[in-house]
Amino acid sequence: MADAKVIPFDEDRPRRRGAVRKVRAVPDPAEPAGSSESVEPGVGSGPEPAPAGAGDGWDRRIAGGLAFLRRRITGEYEVDDFGYDKELTDQVLMSLLRPLYDKYFRVEVKGIENIPKEGGALIVANHSGTLPLDGLMLQVAVHDRHPAERHLRLLAADLVFMLPVVNEVARKAGHTLACAEDAQRLLEAGELVGVMPEGFKGIGKPFGERYKLQRFGRGGFVSTALRAGTPIVPCSIVGAEEIYPMIGNAKTLARLLGLPYFPVTPTFPWLGPLGAVPLPTKWTIQFGEPIPTDGYAPEAAEDPMLMFNLTDQVREQIQHTLYKLLVQRRSVFF
Numbered sequence: 001m002a003d004a005k006v007i008p009f010d011e012d013r014p015r016r017r018g019a020v021r022k023v024r025a026v027p028d029p030a031e032p033a034g035s036s037e038s039v040e041p042g043v044g045s046g047p048e049p050a051p052a053g054a055g056d057g058w059d060r061r062i063a064g065g066l067a068f069l070r071r072r073i074t075g076e077y078e079v080d081d082f083g084y085d086k087e088l089t090d091q092v093l094m095s096l097l098r099p100l101y102d103k104y105f106r107v108e109v110k111g112i113e114n115i116p117k118e119g120g121a122l123i124v125a126n127h128s129g130t131l132p133l134d135g136l137m138l139q140v141a142v143h144d145r146h147p148a149e150r151h152l153r154l155l156a157a158d159l160v161f162m163l164p165v166v167n168e169v170a171r172k173a174g175h176t177l178a179c180a181e182d183a184q185r186l187l188e189a190g191e192l193v194g195v196m197p198e199g200f201k202g203i204g205k206p207f208g209e210r211y212k213l214q215r216f217g218r219g220g221f222v223s224t225a226l227r228a229g230t231p232i233v234p235c236s237i238v239g240a241e242e243i244y245p246m247i248g249n250a251k252t253l254a255r256l257l258g259l260p261y262f263p264v265t266p267t268f269p270w271l272g273p274l275g276a277v278p279l280p281t282k283w284t285i286q287f288g289e290p291i292p293t294d295g296y297a298p299e300a301a302e303d304p305m306l307m308f309n310l311t312d313q314v315r316e317q318i319q320h321t322l323y324k325l326l327v328q329r330r331s332v333f334f
Helices: 056-074 086-104 135-144 158-162 166-172 180-188 220-228 251-256 271-278 297-303 303-330
Strands: 108-110 121-125 152-156 192-195 230-236 285-286
Touching: 056 086, 056 135, 086 166, 121 135, 121 180, 121 220, 121 303, 135 152, 135 220, 135 230, 135 285, 152 180, 152 230, 158 166, 158 297, 180 192, 180 220, 220 230, 220 297, 220 303, 285 303
Parallel strands: 108 285, 121 192, 121 230, 152 192
Antiparallel strands: 230 285
16 A cells, blocks of 8 residues: 655645646637636537536545545545545544444534634643543534534543554544654644543542542643643533443553552442443533633743642632532533
């Protein structure tokens, strides 16, 4: 299989291959004025096509699918410096996640207008659920609900990029290693970057501590946003805590497998693979008002007190919104 073309992050996007440029035919002096028509190169002057019928939609889908497969086989698709494959994400990965988002978890999104229409921004969210489905649902929410259909580039832990298959899929979906250098490059390039500062402490916490935010680290995400001069958008996710109620942690087994924790839930591992099916909880994702950072001096990113205050402000805003959403929630499943 041919190698995909790597597009440097700061390079303009090339014109799409195979685009047909319409040209206007030179009018015949013998013909009446206004009789000239736009034609495409290589297209003969035959009878007009029949009106679009019911089968035309399927024809276009099949043709588009075959063209997509041809590009994948020949390598005529683009990835950026981080391995992000926009075409694969839009046409395949998002399509696979959408039924889970729309039908299973029935995600409701609030405050999408708080995400900028363009330019870089750092979305900071709580993390929970035993498995990181909340990050994937957040990615779909930003793309499908934002008027500009923006893509969220999630920062992921080292473990994600150590797992076979998962590593490749994560890269293709636009995820990258949770390090300040990569995050700053993405923000300065005008991308939306998502971070969940609780990390494994949040996603692997016991069910009894649900919706209680864990420590947000040392405020590295605030420092990155300050250096890039991009706003911070707090995000609160309700519903993910209950998909796998974690009632125990097999620590010895986790150490043997090299995992941060090994969850024990009411259904896993007792029911085998069936126990890995998440509970169909009702989700709400709310984006809060952005916190600007462009008004600070460049050296502000080195001020530990400022970073502590901003980190605490973001954390408190997320926690307060979580409590508010929980009070408004009628039921875990409705």
